Amino acid sequence: MQGTFAARAQKLQRSELAALFALAEEPGVISFAGGFPDPEWFLPEITEISDRVMRTNRGVALQYGPTPGFTALREFMAARLTGQGMRCSAADVLITSGSLQGLDLVCKIFLEPGDVVLTEAPTYIGALQTFASYEVDIVSVPIDADGMRIDALESLLADIRAGKRAGGRMPKFIYTIPSFQNPSGCTLSLERRRALLRVASRFGVPVVEDHAYAELRYDGADLPALRALDEDDVVIHLGTFSKIFSPGLRLGWMIGPRPVIEKAILFKQGTDQCSNSLGQIMALEYGKRGLIEKQIEVTIASLRKKRDETLKALRAHFGDSVSYTVPQGGFYTWVTFPEGIDTVALLPRAVKEYSVAYVAGPSFYADRSGANQARLCFSQPRVDQIDEGIRRLHACFGARVGQ
Ligand SMILES: Cc1ncc(COP(=O)(O)O)c(C=O)c1O
Numbered sequence: 001m002q003g004t005f006a007a008r009a010q011k012l013q014r015s016e017l018a019a020l021f022a023l024a025e026e027p028g029v030i031s032f033a034g035g036f037p038d039p040e041w042f043l044p045e046i047t048e049i050s051d052r053v054m055r056t057n058r059g060v061a062l063q064y065g066p067t068p069g070f071t072a073l074r075e076f077m078a079a080r081l082t083g084q085g086m087r088c089s090a091a092d093v094l095i096t097s098g099s100l101q102g103l104d105l106v107c108k109i110f111l112e113p114g115d116v117v118l119t120e121a122p123t124y125i126g127a128l129q130t131f132a133s134y135e136v137d138i139v140s141v142p143i144d145a146d147g148m149r150i151d152a153l154e155s156l157l158a159d160i161r162a163g164k165r166a167g168g169r170m171p172k173f174i175y176t177i178p179s180f181q182n183p184s185g186c187t188l189s190l191e192r193r194r195a196l197l198r199v200a201s202r203f204g205v206p207v208v209e210d211h212a213y214a215e216l217r218y219d220g221a222d223l224p225a226l227r228a229l230d231e232d233d234v235v236i237h238l239g240t241f242s243k244i245f246s247p248g249l250r251l252g253w254m255i256g257p258r259p260v261i262e263k264a265i266l267f268k269q270g271t272d273q274c275s276n277s278l279g280q281i282m283a284l285e286y287g288k289r290g291l292i293e294k295q296i297e298v299t300i301a302s303l304r305k306k307r308d309e310t311l312k313a314l315r316a317h318f319g320d321s322v323s324y325t326v327p328q329g330g331f332y333t334w335v336t337f338p339e340g341i342d343t344v345a346l347l348p349r350a351v352k353e354y355s356v357a358y359v360a361g362p363s364f365y366a367d368r369s370g371a372n373q374a375r376l377c378f379s380q381p382r383v384d385q386i387d388e389g390i391r392r393l394h395a396c397f398g399a400r401v402g403q
Contacts (some may be wrong), residue, residue: 033358061277101268106173108267119176122361150195177211179223180328
C-alpha cells in the first residue's frame with residue numbers, strides 16, 4: 001500500500017523525537033527533553049471552572065462551534081492583544097487548535113512543493129516537521145545572543161534575488177521565534193526587530209512570528225512583538241494558550257493581514273471545522289477571572305529558579321568546557337559542547353544508562369548540523385532534580401568533556 005502514498009508521505013521519516021520522548025518518560029529519568037509546562041503551574045481553579053461549564057453550558061461546550069472561534073473569546077483576545085500593542089478587533093482573531101495548526105494553515109496558504117521557507121538556525125523541530133510535509137526547501141540564517149542575524153538575512157535575500165542562492169527562489173515567508181527562541185533561548189533585540197521588518201518589507205517577504213514563549217519573561221524589560229511594530233502589515237502573528245493555560249486543550253490564535261486570516265478560516269473549515277469548544281469556554285473564563293495572568297506569574301517564578309539552577313549546575317559540573325545561552329525567559333538553554341562530542345550518538349546511552357534526557361542539536365537544523373549541541377529544557381524537572389540531572393549528563397559525556 002505504501003507504494004501508492006503521495007510523495008510527501010514517502011519522504012516523511014519516522015520521528016526520532018517520538019521514540020525519545022517515550023524513553024524519557026521511563027520512571028527515574030530526569031528529562032530535559034520535552035518542552036512541556038510543569039503540571040504544577042496549572043491552577044487548581046480549573047477544576048471548578050470545568051465543573052461549572054459542564055453544569056451550566058454543556059450543550060455549547062460539547063457541540064461544534066464557529067470555525068473562527070467563539071466571538072466572546074475572540075473579543076477577549078482582541079482586547080488582550082491590543083493591550084500588548086497589537087491593535088486588532090475580534091474579527092481579526094482566528095482561534096486555532098494550537099499555534100502549530102496556525103503554522104500549518106499558513107503553509108497551506110503560501111506553499112507549493114519546491115518553494116523556499118526561511119528560518120533561524122537552529123529552529124523549532126515542530127516547524128521543521130510541518131515545513132517538511134509541504135515538500136519545501138529551507139534556507140536559514142544563524143542566530144547569536146541577540147537573535148536572528150539580520151545582516152546575514154539581508155545578504156542572503158540579496159544573494160537569492162541576484163540568483164546566486166536557493167536557485168533564485170525568494171522565500172515565501174520568514175519564520176521566526178523572536179522571544180526566548182526554541183531551542184536557543186535567545187531573544188531578538190529591539191533594534192533587530194525593527195531591522196527585520198525593514199528588510200522583510202524591502203524584499204516583499206512576509207514574516208511569520210511565533211510568539212509561543214514571549215509572555216514568560218523572568219529578566220529584563222519586555223519587548224514589543226513584531227506584529228506591534230508592523231507598519232506595513234507584513235507580519236502573521238501566531239500565539240498559543242499552551243504555555244499560559246494548557247497545551248492539552250490545544251488552543252492558539254492567529255492575527256495578521258486580513259486576506260491571510262480569511263484564507264486561514266477557509267482552510268480551517270476543511271481541516272478540523274472548529275477548535276475545542278469546551279477548551280475555548282474554559283480559556284475565556286480562566287482569562288476573565290485573571291487566572292492567565294496569575295498562571296504566568298507562577299510560571300515565571302518557577303522558571304527563573306529552574307533556569308538559575310540549570311546554569312549553576314552546568315557551570316559546576318562542566319566548568320568552561322561548554323558554552324550555553326542565558327535565557328531571559330522561556331524554557332530553554334542551548335548548550336555547545338567541545339568539538340567531537342556527538343550528542344545524537346550519546347543520547348541513547350544518556351537515557352538508558354544514565355537516566356537523563358535532552359534533545360540533540362541536529363534535530364533543530366534542516367541540514368542536521370549541530371552535532372556538538374543540545375537543547376536543555378528546564379521546565380519539567382523539579383528544582384531539586386536539576387543538579388543531579390546535569391551531574392548525570394556530565395558523567396555520561398565523561399572524559400570527552402573537561403572537569
Ligand atoms: C516555538 C514553538 N511554537 C509552537 C509550539 C506549539 O505550540 P502549540 O501547543 O500551541 O501548538 C511550540 C511548542 O512547544 C513551540 O515551542
